[in-house]
Amino acid sequence: MEFFTEIASFFTFSEPNVKVVFWGSLILCAISGLVGTFTLLRKRALIGDVISHSVLPGIALAFIIGQQKNPLYLIIGAAISGWISTYLVDYITKHSKIKNDTAIALILSVFFGAGVLLLTHIQHSGNAAQSGLDQFIFGRASAMNMNDVWLFTIVGSIITLLIVVFFRGLSLLSFDESYSQSIGFPNEILKLILSITTVITVAMGVQAVGVVLMSALLITPAACAKFWTNNIIHLAILAVILSGLAGVLGSAISYTYNGMPTGPWIVVVISVFAFISAFIGSKNGLAKKVLQRNQNNKKILRENTIKLFYNPDEGETLSYPFDTVFQKSNMHRNTLKKGLNMLKSEGLLKVTNGAYKPTELGVKESKAIVRKHRLWELYISRFMHLQPDHVHDDAEGIEHVITPEIERELEKELDFPTRDPHDSEIPY
Amino acid sequence: MTPSVETHNLTVIYDKKPAVWNIDFTLPTGKIIGIMGPNGSGKSTLLKAIMGIIEPNIGYSKIFDQELDDVRTRVSYVPQRQSVDWDFPASVKDVVAMGRFATKGMFKRLNSEDNKIIEESLQKVNMLSFSNRQISQLSGGQQQRVFLARAIAQNADIYLMDEPFVGVDAGTEQAIINLLKSMRDAGKTLLVVHHDLHTAQDYFEHMVLLNTRLVAEGPTEKVFTKEILTETYGGTLTTLSKVASLLKEKDFPMRHK
Numbered sequence: 221m222e223f224f225t226e227i228a229s230f231f232t233f234s235e236p237n238v239k240v241v242f243w244g245s246l247i248l249c250a251i252s253g254l255v256g257t258f259t260l261l262r263k264r265a266l267i268g269d270v271i272s273h274s275v276l277p278g279i280a281l282a283f284i285i286g287q288q289k290n291p292l293y294l295i296i297g298a299a300i301s302g303w304i305s306t307y308l309v310d311y312i313t314k315h316s317k318i319k320n321d322t323a324i325a326l327i328l329s330v331f332f333g334a335g336v337l338l339l340t341h342i343q344h345s346g347n348a349a350q351s352g353l354d355q356f357i358f359g360r361a362s363a364m365n366m367n368d369v370w371l372f373t374i375v376g377s378i379i380t381l382l383i384v385v386f387f388r389g390l391s392l393l394s395f396d397e398s399y400s401q402s403i404g405f406p407n408e409i410l411k412l413i414l415s416i417t418t419v420i421t422v423a424m425g426v427q428a429v430g431v432v433l434m435s436a437l438l439i440t441p442a443a444c445a446k447f448w449t450n451n452i453i454h455l456a457i458l459a460v461i462l463s464g465l466a467g468v469l470g471s472a473i474s475y476t477y478n479g480m481p482t483g484p485w486i487v488v489v490i491s492v493f494a495f496i497s498a499f500i501g502s503k504n505g506l507a508k509k510v511l512q513r514n515q516n517n518k519k520i521l522r523e524n525t526i527k528l529f530y531n532p533d534e535g536e537t538l539s540y541p542f543d544t545v546f547q548k549s550n551m552h553r554n555t556l557k558k559g560l561n562m563l564k565s566e567g568l569l570k571v572t573n574g575a576y577k578p579t580e581l582g583v584k585e586s587k588a589i590v591r592k593h594r595l596w597e598l599y600i601s602r603f604m605h606l607q608p609d610h611v612h613d614d615a616e617g618i619e620h621v622i623t624p625e626i627e628r629e630l631e632k633e634l635d636f637p638t639r640d641p642h643d644s645e646i647p648y
Numbered sequence: 649m650t651p652s653v654e655t656h657n658l659t660v661i662y663d664k665k666p667a668v669w670n671i672d673f674t675l676p677t678g679k680i681i682g683i684m685g686p687n688g689s690g691k692s693t694l695l696k697a698i699m700g701i702i703e704p705n706i707g708y709s710k711i712f713d714q715e716l717d718d719v720r721t722r723v724s725y726v727p728q729r730q731s732v733d734w735d736f737p738a739s740v741k742d743v744v745a746m747g748r749f750a751t752k753g754m755f756k757r758l759n760s761e762d763n764k765i766i767e768e769s770l771q772k773v774n775m776l777s778f779s780n781r782q783i784s785q786l787s788g789g790q791q792q793r794v795f796l797a798r799a800i801a802q803n804a805d806i807y808l809m810d811e812p813f814v815g816v817d818a819g820t821e822q823a824i825i826n827l828l829k830s831m832r833d834a835g836k837t838l839l840v841v842h843h844d845l846h847t848a849q850d851y852f853e854h855m856v857l858l859n860t861r862l863v864a865e866g867p868t869e870k871v872f873t874k875e876i877l878t879e880t881y882g883g884t885l886t887t888l889s890k891v892a893s894l895l896k897e898k899d900f901p902m903r904h905k
Contacts, residue, residue, distance in 0.1 A: 399798075402700075
């Protein structure tokens with residue numbers, strides 16, 4: 221119960237500092253969701269990790285030089301060392317025998333190590349202003365103040381503006397760099413925009429999330445969003461929303477359990493989002509697959525049922541009582557009933573006095589499915605050299621998959637055949 | 649007649665080892681031109697150097713007798729299909745729309761005319777019914793068609809295509825070559841990297857035979873001969889590759905001022 225009162229007190233801003241934490245985490249996380257979309261799409265996830273670990277020595281040095289925790293100084297320091305780290309990774313990859321993954325591991329650990337060393341040095345220096353500097357490692361949103369939030373808002377707006385204005389160029393760069401270059405887009409400038417915004421976002425974000433987990437906040441929101449959409453604009457918007465939400469929830473939880481670092485909680489929340497997305501995401505999600513399977517089963521039942529009413533003789537359409545249909549089918553009684561009801565509601569069957577009679581549309585559908593079945597039988601017997609008595613089972617499955625386009629292709633390839641391998645007529 | 653593409657002493661060196669060495673040719677306009685050679689012979693590199701995607705270490709190239717930057721809107725490049733990640737969040741139409749960015753630039757909105765051109769381009773490669781399909785769901789042949797549609801949407805005069813026939817089904821291959829022929833008939837120049845010798849003679853009227861160095865260049869009936877093919881595909885020049893490794897090993901410059 222106490223937990224809920226605490227959470228409620230967070231969202232009602234009953235303490236003045238809560239407002240700062242709320243807006244600070246929201247803005248930071250939203251921006252990193254936006255910037256991270258391109259980090260993900262350009263497959264630079266590990267570079268994000270390098271930058272976030274490498275801002276630590278910059279923060280420490282900025283403090284040593286300035287002797288105070290001015291957020292602007294710290295961010296500038298962080299951005300510079302983050303920038304140097306990416307530059308070094310690219311330089312080493314390009315100009316030495318060391319491969320990219322090795323360069324990443326190398327720079328990350330060297331910079332992070334240096335950062336921890338410097339931080340320890342500061343802590344032992346006895347400067348009172350240093351207290352709380354170590355929170356940059358895991359992040360502590362509650363350490364933010366109103367000035368920080370203003371700074372995040374201004375810098376965040378500039379970053380958002382840059383990305384929105386250059387969205388077309390940045391998307392093309394992420395999809396097809398060579399093509400972008402070939403039509404004369406300024407690839408180097410676009411890359412510069414991305415690395416500057418990434419470095420600055422990380423430099424600001426470590427306040428709330430900490431250097432160790434910052435890269436998760438860059439990558440996970442976009443990775444989550446990718447389960448829901450295949451449109452890059454929607455992807456970016458969704459990443460921003462999910463990330464902002466995770467920021468707010470994460471900092472609310474960390475506020476409630478006094479003394480908990482914010483970063484891990486935000487990352488836990490966004491990871492839960494990712495987990496959920498993987499299961500129920502509309503694109504590539506698990507639930508989608510289950511749904512698809514249901515749809516397939518429905519289609520199969522529907523087509524197998526109407527097939528029972530196929531009548532090779534043109535002319536009068538006959539009515540069949542349920543038992544006749546049931547004997548013809550090898551379906552379960554209830555399954556068949558379900559299928560018949562489905563067809564009835566779709567207007568393919570009419571029921572009079574308990575006897576089923578296909579409508580005009582029903583006749584057409586029954587012909588269509590038999591036609592697909594027999595075309596496929598003919599196709600595989602001809603092109604896979606299967607014996608006529610081996611083709612039926614295959615066609616039973618495939619007939620439901622064949623689209624009108626494929627049907628036309630089959631007809632063309634088989635030169636509009638009239639008889640299947642069992643010498644039955646192919647109805648058109 | 650102005651030549652379509654000319655290169656002068658074009659040399660690209662990767663990691664000290666030349667990928668293409670001293671390429672010097674002048675190609676005609678209005679033809680389907682094949683760039684042929686074995687694997688690793690520098691075909692793609694040559695195309696990229698002409699397109700300014702790779703900066704040549706030595707030499708230069710011109711298109712329609714001008715610098716690339718001055719004729720960029722008349723030039724279209726089709727990268728290798730495998731060079732991009734088809735899992736990218738985009739639809740078929742989104743990719744073809746990129747072709748319009750060549751004239752629209754980074755900021756101008758696409759209008760109804762652009763949309764018409766996009767649809768026509770999709771129609772030409774027989775992919776109009778796939779407009780809204782996610783590119784991750786396409787087969788190899790369909791991906792290649794989408795790339796071609798994007799190039800067509802650029803409405804260029806010369807098309808540089810990197811291996812458009814790799815990994816596509818027979819139907820797509822035939823459709824593509826028919827399309828190229830109709831583009832040629834409309835006065836376009838097509839420069840196509842290709843490595844299948846069997847079809848080369850039927851596809852190309854003019855050829856560039858490459859094996860790091862230029863082996864031959866000219867009308868197909870003149871250069872598609874047994875001797876030239878043996879020279880092109882008969883392995884690298886041993887001495888040349890020895891010199892190349894020496895350059896690399898001892899860190900010699902290829903040219904010095």
